[in-house]
Amino acid sequence: MNTERLRQVESLYNETHTLPDGERKAYLDRACAGDGDLRHEVESLLAYENEAETYMDRPAFHQVAQSLADGTGVLIDRMLGRYQLLSLVGRGGSAEVYCAVDTRLNRLVAVKVLPPFLNADHERFQRFEYEARSAAVLNHPHICMLHDIGTEGETHYLVFEYLVGEPLSDRLTRGPVPLEEAVGYGCQIAAALAYAHDAGIVHLDLKPSNIMLMRDGAKLFDFGIAELRYPDTPSAPPISACGTLGYMSPEQLEGKETDFRTDVFAFGVVMYEMLTGRFAFPARKSVEAAGRNLKERVPPISELQPEVPPALDSLVARCLERNHLERWQTVAELLFHLRKL
Amino acid sequence: MADAIPQDITRLLRLWNGGDAAALEGLAPLVYRELHRLAVRYMGRERPDHTLQATGLINEVFVRLIDWQNVQWQNRSHFFGVSAQVMRRILVDYARSRLYSKRGGNFRAVSLDEVPASLDNNLTDLLAVDMALTKLAALDPRTAQVVEMRYFGGLSVEETAEVLKVSPITVIRSWNFAKVWLLRELYGEQEP
Numbered sequence: 001m002n003t004e005r006l007r008q009v010e011s012l013y014n015e016t017h018t019l020p021d022g023e024r025k026a027y028l029d030r031a032c033a034g035d036g037d038l039r040h041e042v043e044s045l046l047a048y049e050n051e052a053e054t055y056m057d058r059p060a061f062h063q064v065a066q067s068l069a070d071g072t073g074v075l076i077d078r079m080l081g082r083y084q085l086l087s088l089v090g091r092g093g094s095a096e097v098y099c100a101v102d103t104r105l106n107r108l109v110a111v112k113v114l115p116p117f118l119n120a121d122h123e124r125f126q127r128f129e130y131e132a133r134s135a136a137v138l139n140h141p142h143i144c145m146l147h148d149i150g151t152e153g154e155t156h157y158l159v160f161e162y163l164v165g166e167p168l169s170d171r172l173t174r175g176p177v178p179l180e181e182a183v184g185y186g187c188q189i190a191a192a193l194a195y196a197h198d199a200g201i202v203h204l205d206l207k208p209s210n211i212m213l214m215r216d217g218a219k220l221f222d223f224g225i226a227e228l229r230y231p232d233t234p235s236a237p238p239i240s241a242c243g244t245l246g247y248m249s250p251e252q253l254e255g256k257e258t259d260f261r262t263d264v265f266a267f268g269v270v271m272y273e274m275l276t277g278r279f280a281f282p283a284r285k286s287v288e289a290a291g292r293n294l295k296e297r298v299p300p301i302s303e304l305q306p307e308v309p310p311a312l313d314s315l316v317a318r319c320l321e322r323n324h325l326e327r328w329q330t331v332a333e334l335l336f337h338l339r340k341l
Numbered sequence: 342m343a344d345a346i347p348q349d350i351t352r353l354l355r356l357w358n359g360g361d362a363a364a365l366e367g368l369a370p371l372v373y374r375e376l377h378r379l380a381v382r383y384m385g386r387e388r389p390d391h392t393l394q395a396t397g398l399i400n401e402v403f404v405r406l407i408d409w410q411n412v413q414w415q416n417r418s419h420f421f422g423v424s425a426q427v428m429r430r431i432l433v434d435y436a437r438s439r440l441y442s443k444r445g446g447n448f449r450a451v452s453l454d455e456v457p458a459s460l461d462n463n464l465t466d467l468l469a470v471d472m473a474l475t476k477l478a479a480l481d482p483r484t485a486q487v488v489e490m491r492y493f494g495g496l497s498v499e500e501t502a503e504v505l506k507v508s509p510i511t512v513i514r515s516w517n518f519a520k521v522w523l524l525r526e527l528y529g530e531q532e533p
């Protein structure tokens with residue numbers, strides 16, 4: 001193939017491309033006039049005309065930015081500090097979680113690699129690091145332990161205890177959790193929250209995907225890294241709108257001050273979902289929808305699951321109060337009542 | 342590069358155009374910063390794949406930093422052309438380093454079948470296009486340039502036409518042809 005031939009193919013392709021399907025054959029018969037090779041060239045290109053419509057419709061720059069935003073497991077096999085990353089086990093929001101080996105202690109750990117937007121903002125990173133350090137003091141049987149925090153080149157990462165189990169979010173795809181089991185997990189989650197609150201740490205992103213169900217019970221993770229949920233442009237909505245919006249309290253949605261009672265609200269949403277298998281606030285596709293959603297009545301659990309005792313129903317309902325003053329004021333108090341059930 | 346001075350960018354682009362490959366090192370951080378900025382925008386959306394304005398890319402990255410007062414560009418279109426080439430080099434290097442850093446730091450020349458397809462489609466696509474485009478350039482430099490301007494430079498049809506001094510219709514025809522040609526090159530001939 002030389003340039004002249006390619007030009008010939010190009011112009012014939014362009015002419016045929018604009019013709020309706022019915023006229024193409026006759027046109028090619030005439031134009032190629034026995035040049036079978038030319039005809040084959042043009043036809044094999046026409047085979048891609050539909051795919052070409054949208055092909056490369058975004059510039060390369062956007063493709064690269066997208067892959068930066070997606071971050072799809074490109075770090076496998078790499079060493080971050082003393083941790084060798086083995087496989088991608090999950091993606092939370094914009095961070096990636098890898099299963100890794102701690103080469104010094106020779107044990108498995110979970111390494112959470114932070115999204116690149118943190119690199120761009122030093123102050124934000126410091127704030128994040130401060131929060132992570134505070135969360136590192138948490139040592140509780142139902143909280144996933146933070147082992148280490150580090151930086152390799154431009155990559156910031158957190159190292160957690162490696163948990164073998166099933167995220168509650170996966171479990172919920174198979175329907176509600178049986179009453180007794182749900183109350184058991186609820187007590188463990190509440191105990192973990194009460195412990196953390198006592199240490200002055202709020203979670204602010206409690207949701208089923210942050211709860212791991214293991215043989216010996218539930219464990220919470222991602223304490224103290226709520227900072228990760230927001231991109232660094234103040235006007236942008238939360239990143240993880242797809243998953244987190246449904247668990248956000250009115251004060252979070254409205255951008256007001258949050259505190260322990262914010263976790264109480266999210267706890268209520270999680271309990272509701274465990275008991276009913278249904279989202280307390282469905283259809284939260286945007287902040288606006290979520291705002292409207294909050295004004296609507298949440299059907300009482302007993303309407304959906306008659307075997308749930310009224311005391312538990314009202315315990316959860318009190319978590320879901322729109323006004324934080326009407327919710328349980330501490331998780332410890334809530335836990336006390338939950339255990340009595 | 343937050344304090345990148347317009348004179349510097351202008352100088353670097355001109356040095357690179359004059360054959361100084363090292364000038365790329367000064368330009369790359371600027372492009373990376375813009376990449377991160379765009380990535381953040383993508384992360385902030387509910388539908389990250391929603392179409393962002395595709396044109397004006399060179400504008401976003403270089404134009405506002407160009408010292409137009411002391412420009413010694415032959416003209417605006419010359420600048421666009423050079424910027425698109427620079428962008429291609431930087432993005433391809435970047436994609437390679439992201440994909441191959443795990444294999445010992447320095448990236449190396451790769452062939453198509455070495456690209457681990459499962460890793461990152463956006464980046465492997467980009468490398469594949471770059472390689473196929475080099476092949477196309479050997480056959481038909483002008484059609485390849487259209488792809489370089491449109492895809493790597495993010496230039497609009499009109500801007501590309503201006504750079505290449507051809508009509509917009511010619512750009513559209515070349516662009517349509519190049520896309521099917523690249524697709525066939527990358528995915529092979531389809532069964533009839």
